[in-house]
Structure formats: C-alpha cells, structure tokens
Amino acid sequence: MSAGLIYAATGCLLFVLGLGGVLLLKALLRRILAFNLMGSGAFLVLVGLAQRDGTPDPVPQAMVLTGIVVAVAATALALTLARRWHALTGRDDIARVRDTGLQIRRKANDRRKAAR
Amino acid sequence: MSTAFDLLLAAALLWSAWRTLATPQIGRAVILFIVFGLLLTLAWARLDAPDIALAEAAIGAGLTGALLLDAVAALRARRPDDEEGQS
Amino acid sequence: MKTLWRSLTVIALLGLAAALLVAVLGLPPAPVKLAGEVAAKLGASGVSHPVTAVLLNFRGYDTFLEVAVLIIALLGMLAAGLPPPPPTGSRNAMLPTLARLAVPLMVLAAVYLLWAGAFRPGGAFQAAAVLAAAAVLLHLAEILAPWPRDRRGPRLAIAGGFLLFLAIAAALLANGGLLRYPPEHAGLLIVLIESGLTVSLAVNLAAFFLLRAPEEQR
Numbered sequence: 350m351s352a353g354l355i356y357a358a359t360g361c362l363l364f365v366l367g368l369g370g371v372l373l374l375k376a377l378l379r380r381i382l383a384f385n386l387m388g389s390g391a392f393l394v395l396v397g398l399a400q401r402d403g404t405p406d407p408v409p410q411a412m413v414l415t416g417i418v419v420a421v422a423a424t425a426l427a428l429t430l431a432r433r434w435h436a437l438t439g440r441d442d443i444a445r446v447r448d449t450g451l452q453i454r455r456k457a458n459d460r461r462k463a464a465r
Numbered sequence: 466m467s468t469a470f471d472l473l474l475a476a477a478l479l480w481s482a483w484r485t486l487a488t489p490q491i492g493r494a495v496i497l498f499i500v501f502g503l504l505l506t507l508a509w510a511r512l513d514a515p516d517i518a519l520a521e522a523a524i525g526a527g528l529t530g531a532l533l534l535d536a537v538a539a540l541r542a543r544r545p546d547d548e549e550g551q552s
Numbered sequence: 553m554k555t556l557w558r559s560l561t562v563i564a565l566l567g568l569a570a571a572l573l574v575a576v577l578g579l580p581p582a583p584v585k586l587a588g589e590v591a592a593k594l595g596a597s598g599v600s601h602p603v604t605a606v607l608l609n610f611r612g613y614d615t616f617l618e619v620a621v622l623i624i625a626l627l628g629m630l631a632a633g634l635p636p637p638p639p640t641g642s643r644n645a646m647l648p649t650l651a652r653l654a655v656p657l658m659v660l661a662a663v664y665l666l667w668a669g670a671f672r673p674g675g676a677f678q679a680a681a682v683l684a685a686a687a688v689l690l691h692l693a694e695i696l697a698p699w700p701r702d703r704r705g706p707r708l709a710i711a712g713g714f715l716l717f718l719a720i721a722a723a724l725l726a727n728g729g730l731l732r733y734p735p736e737h738a739g740l741l742i743v744l745i746e747s748g749l750t751v752s753l754a755v756n757l758a759a760f761f762l763l764r765a766p767e768e769q770r
Contacts, residue, residue: 352471354577356508359475361572363482369565370486373558378491378533378540382498385529386482389505396512398576399586405513406587407602411611413517414603415618418677418753421524421532422625425760428536429629435540436633515673516603519665523681528757531688535761539635 353401360393375442377431381424388420471511478504491540495533502526598738599670607675608742612731616721619714619749622756626710626763630701634765637698651693658686666750670739676746680753687758698764706755706763713752717745 363386370383392413399406435441437453481504485497502525509518590602590610597605607615662679669675690696699706720741721731733741 350468352467352511355468355471355475356512357576358573359478359508361576362479362569365565365569365572366479366482366486368568369562372561372565374486376491378536379486379494382485382494382533385498386485386501389501389525392517393505393508394576396509396514396517398579399582400512401579402581404585404587407590407606408586408611410514410517410603411606412614413514414520414607414677415614417517417520417524419618419621421529421757422622422760424529425532426625426628426632428532429632429635432536432539432635433633436635441540516675516678519673519678520681523678523685524757527685528681528688528760531685531692531761535635535638538638 351401351403353397353399353403355397356393357397357401360390360395360397363387363390363393366390375444377434377441377443378428381427381431384427385420385424388416392416467511474504474508474511478508492534492537495530495537498533499526499530502530596735596738598733598735598740598742601669601671601673601675603673604669604675604742607677608745609731609733609738612721612745615749616717616731619717619752622753623710623714626756626759629760629763634701634763637764637767640694643694648693648695651689651695655686655690658682658689662686662750662754666746669746670743676749677753679750680757683750683754684757684761687754688761691762696762699759699762700766701763706759709755710752710759713748713750716748716752720745 367383367385367387367390370386371380374380374383395409395413395416396406399409431441434443437456478501481497481501485494485501488494488497502521505525506518506522509515509521587602590606593610594600594602594605597609599605599609662682665674665682666676666679667674669678687696691698724731724733727734
C-alpha cells in the first residue's frame, strides 16, 4: 500500500469523524473544530488519491493550497459568528433557537429600559 | 520502513483528531487541534508536498490556532447578567 | 428518542466510512496523468516550480476567486460584528522582546518565500501567512494596536492586491483569453501578481485577528 493510499484512507476516516462531530456535538466551537477536521480529511483524500502511484502531482497540491486558505477564512467567519452569538445570548450552542430568539429580544428590551 | 512511519503518522492523526472532539475541556481541544495541524504538516511532507506543508504549518496550525484560542478565551468569559440564561 | 437518532447517525457514519474506504482503496489507476501534462507545459508558464505554475498560471482563475473569497469572509466579519479588543496590561517582558527579535526575521523569510516560489516550494500564500503571523505576534506582544473598522490603510491594502490581479486579468481578457499570459511576459506578470497577492493576503489574514470593535461600544 503506497503512502498516497494510506493518507487517502486516513483522510476518509477524518472526514467521517469530522462529519460525526458536526452532526452530533453540541458546542459551537467543537463543531467548528470538527468542520476543520472534515476539510483536512478532504485535502488528504485529494492529494493522497492523486499520488497513489507515488509521483507527486502539482494540480491537487495547488487546489489543497487554495483550500487551506479558504478554510481559514471560513473558520474566521464562523468564529466571529459564534462570538457574536455568545455576546448576544450567552450561549455557546444553538439548541432551542426559538427560546433563544425570545431571550435576545428580552435582553435588548432590558438594555433599552436600563439606558433610559 | 517508510510504510511503518506512514501508518504511525496516520494513527497519530486519527488519534489526535478523535481526542480533539472527545476531550471535555475546550481549551485542551484547541491545543490538540494545533497538534493535529502539525502532524498534518508531517503528512504533507511525506506526500512530497512541501508547499502545502509550509502553508499548513503557518495557516492551518498557526493562524487557525491563534483564532481558536482567542475565541475560547472570549467564549469562556461569562457576563454577570447571563447567569440565568445558562442551560 | 434522542439517543435513538444519535445511534442511527453513528451507524450511518460507520457505514459511510466503510463505503468510502472500499471506494478509495479499490480505485483503478488513473487514466490521466496531470503531472506529466504540467511538466510538458512548464517551460511556457514563466516559473519553474510546478505548483506555482499551476496556482498562478494554469489555474490562475481559482487563485483569483480565492482572493475574492477571503475578502468576502472579511466583509462577513465586518457585517456580523467585530469582537472586542483583547484585555491589555498583562505585560511580561519576554513576549515583546521575542516579537522584536522574531518579526524582522519573519519579514525576511516572507520576502524569501515570495521570491523562491518561482523555483522552489514557496510562493505568495506561504509568504502572506508568515507576514500575517508576524502581525499577530506583534499584536499579542501589544506592540501593534488592534485596527478599528474604519481605518483606510488595511482596506486599501486588501483591495489593492485583488484590484491588481483584476486589472491584469482584464487587460489579458482584452487581448485574448482570461488570464492567458503571453509566454514571454508570463514570469514578470506572475511576479507582479504574487507581490500584490502577498501584501493583500497578509493584511487580510491579519485583519481576521486584528480588526476589533472600539472599546467603548457595546
């Protein structure tokens, strides 16, 4: 089994692990971590599969390079949204969104009343 | 010989990824994610992809790790008027 | 009920993992050898490192759109609301000293990576990442203050690299295909685009960390 295939198989497992994390974990920060794991797994599959016969292939390497930069941009945006959510509701998960919407409105009203 | 190294590195990648998601403290999870990023840098080096290894070390482990640590510190700070909003 | 859903999800994920492994490990050898095709056209691309050639010449459009994606992510951050600045005052003597020692070396390393990308592993993204890391290090050492959202310098830097790329792409579009470099000028154009990209991406990546809401606004 060549190095490319070993890492491609690892990438598949990482992808499924990350997918399970996004679906099953509660905390937002952990889901962002799991999403990054999914991305890294996909990158390993891209490069590992293309190089399964041993010769380095520059095209998927360039794609993965692009992918890493896009992943950090997505992570930065997701973290900003998570921090904003936490600042507005005090929660670090998005369970029971209906109640949380009520909480946001109630807090905004309280803040407006306190400012008067 | 190199296959053994690849298998060991693959096992380390999977183990650190699993521990990232399963460890109870979020700070420790972020640090394990940075460890995962550095192990992934080694994997890219093994795959004859030095460009990706450079980018993964700097961006994937470095910048993403800094952003995550900053977010962990921010999400840990609980505002005093939020106590009754916790579940 | 909830544990039933969770168990079903886990079983489905295990099935997905098994299916992916079977598919990945059972693939026949690829009919197309892209590495050979890149090597064949490498001489006309303007650089001698295949990954840089693919990134900035053969698939330059992907890189172009990627810069746009980074800018969109920054716009999303500006729209969602910037985080407050980190607490200051925890000055230990070592971090500013380390920053002052390391940052000039990091700038030098970034310039080298940018120049070496044409011949060796390196290039604009790696150089931009090192520069952004230097900016974050300076910020953590409290030497560089966080950026307020309306400061013009970072915005001009971020937009400048993308606009340079866009201008070159538009000029080439007027002459022929999109991003089809004339082979005798390809090297020069790639160096130009990479320099603009390094500055723009470095400021963009640093802005993910350094753009903060002003302290008194809650």
